[in-house]
Amino acid sequence: MSLTDTFAALGNDVRLAIVERLLRDGELAAGDLVADGEMSAPAMSHHFRVLREAGIVIQRVDAQRRLYSVRPEAMRAIGQWSLTYREFWEQSLDRLGHVIEKEKRK
Amino acid sequence: MSLTDTFAALGNDVRLAIVERLLRDGELAAGDLVADGEMSAPAMSHHFRVLREAGIVIQRVDAQRRLYSVRPEAMRAIGQWSLTYREFWEQSLDRLGHVIEKEKRK
DNA sequence: AACGTATTTCCACGATCGCTTAATTAAAGA
């Protein structure tokens, strides 16, 4: 459940797509994802397991269905991490911003 | 060079540690990382290659040495992505915040 | 030219990944 595990879990096209779909649509059943994607149910189930074990999604049981949703804590961990270095990754934008500022003053 | 590739590259303890080290110390030679870690030079070189191919670090040549540093663009991609969903991952904090607000009003 | 330093590429190996088919579990409906 470390940040490495989080990144590893999201480092796969299928799983990143699942997470983004859940972030847009909210809670969805495993079958919903199997329906529109061209992926077998076992394969999808495996991806959900990886996401669950990484702490990215939680599972809620409703009769036969397994409803999945994204854990805000997981997203927050990534958010906090990137914000820690925000000054760094905005430095090139800052430079650009300064150039624009200087241009304006002319 | 997609976001998936970025996450995949960071989904490894050694590589995440390398990136955080570079973010703290700035530009470092491959050998510097080999020195303090208990990892062989070939293994370290491979990790740098993965990070480079994912667009996370850039290599600058100085005589025999290869100096590595983090590309702000890569960090920004993660930052922007998480900020896209900021409202979502701050919702649980918001709820906590509201509870605190209500408590204050009493 | 020969040597030392810094790093990468090549080759091999065991471990893990992503997927499929088949079997299993579990709950709802007839």
Add this chain to the structure above:
DNA sequence: TCTTTAATTAAGCGATCGTGGAAATACGTT
């Protein structure tokens, strides 16, 4: 109870990953 629906677990397979040792490459120094 038998069947259908929803999903997971089990087993097996090729592909990729992470690593180390050995060799190769590249630059600087003597």
